[in-house]
Amino acid sequence: MPAFLRNLTYEGVPVWRHARIVQWAFQIVSGVAAVSLVIWFIANIGLAIDSRNIPFGFGFLDTEYQTPIGEHVIPYDPSNTYLYALVVAAMNTLVVAVFGIILATILGILIGVARLSSNWLVSKLALVYVEFFRNVPLLVQLLFWFFIILALPPVREGIVLLDALYVNNSGISVPGPSGFSSGAMLVIWMALAIAGIALGVLVHRKLAERELAVGGVAHPVLAGWAVAIAVIVGSWLILSVVTGTSPIEWSAPAPEGRFGRIAGGITLRAGMLVVLAGLVMYTAAFIAEIVRGGIQSVGKGQVEAGRALGLTPMGALRSVIFPQALRVIIPPLISQYLNLTKNSSLGGAVGFPELTGVGITMTQREPAISIFILIMLSYLAMSLTWSLMGNLYNRYISFERSR
Secondary structure (H helix, E strand, C coil): CCHHHHHCEECCEECCCCHHHHHHHHHHHHHHHHHHHHHHHHHHHHHHHHHCCCCCCCHHHHCECCCCCCCCCCCCCCCCEHHHHHHHHHHHHHHHHHHHHHHHHHHHHHHHHHHCCCCHHHHHHHHHHHHHHHHCCHHHHHHHHHHHHHCCCCHHHCEEECCCEEEECCEEEECEEEEECCHHHHHHHHHHHHHHHHHHHHHHHHHHHHHHHHCCCCCHHHHHHHHHHHHHHHHHHHHHHHHCCCCEEEECCEEECCCCEEECCEEEEHHHHHHHHHHHHHHHHHHHHHHHHHHHCCCHHHHHHHHHCCCCHHHHHHHHHHHHHHHHHHHHHHHHHHHHHHHHHHHHHHCCCCHHHHHHHHCCCCCHHHHHHHHHHHHHHHHHHHHHHHHHHHHHHHHHHHC
16 A cells, blocks of 8 residues: 555545545546446447438427427417427426326325225225226226227217316316406415415414314314315405406307317317326326335324324324325335326327327427437426425425424
8 A cells, every 4th residue: 555545544544444535436436437428328329320321400499390289288380390399298298297196196195095994895996996007007098098088979969067067079178267357456366365375274284283282183184275265265256346357267168160169168188188097097006005005104103192192093194194104105106206207108199299299290300319309308307307396395394203
């Protein structure tokens, strides 16, 4: 061993034996090796593209796409550019991912709790649901829901309920917002709505603390929701009566034109319904098992402590068991959110114009490598966003638990 290494110490320990120095050195070497490997890989791809004259570049993004997109949540016209068309497709994917995550989480929690029910029929039905939807391929489920939607009556013969709900093989139409009556009124109502939500959260927290402190049932969830909804609806009604107009204008769906197309309101198109149904039912089966495992990881002593405080079984689950189970539930739950987002790429198989499907259509005229690089970066951005939000929430509940 050279003399200068023997004399080089950190905190009285030779650097080549100090655990922290060795760890940092290993991480630096690993990072340099990983970056070098990525650079080598990209350089080789560039050389292969250049030597084989493979089309590549992003200049096409400013040209007109000139292809219709059947379903879009933001305005779109075929004269828009390729870049805007990709944004439209990415928004379709994002909307499906957000609503799919919300619905799959709610359904998964309900099924997971039902798996642990003392009622034999409820627990077995939940088990059948989990085993069926978890083991049938997602693509098969999407095709199943696709043919279910196709079996609905056509637009002219669709199901109509109360002249407000229209159900046909093109989708489901319900009343919805159509515009804003006044910008100032909208801002005032949104401010009151936010205040109502904050008040509902405060009521929930206070009642939950009281429930744990003195026992008994205070129904903090119901009370919090009731306060928030009362403030939101009450402020809406007061503003409508005082000003004579609503903060947001609403319209009801109705047949229009010689073909009876539904206009007005909000229409959930068949493609989006199929993808949402498939993703939610499939992902909820996995979330249910995650929830079941997280609840079972909490010791029986905690359950008995909750019951000793006078809490009902549901109150103990909500206030004692579930908060502790979150430390086990959150990490795998994030993985399921990522899987749901990526699985939305199967929407093209049932005619839903999500990001991958639109990108594949673009490759018929433009460089495929360039388009798929953009698609991969888009999915990477969405996945990293879910991971960041989940990790922040996991850190938050860990901090709250340690206080």
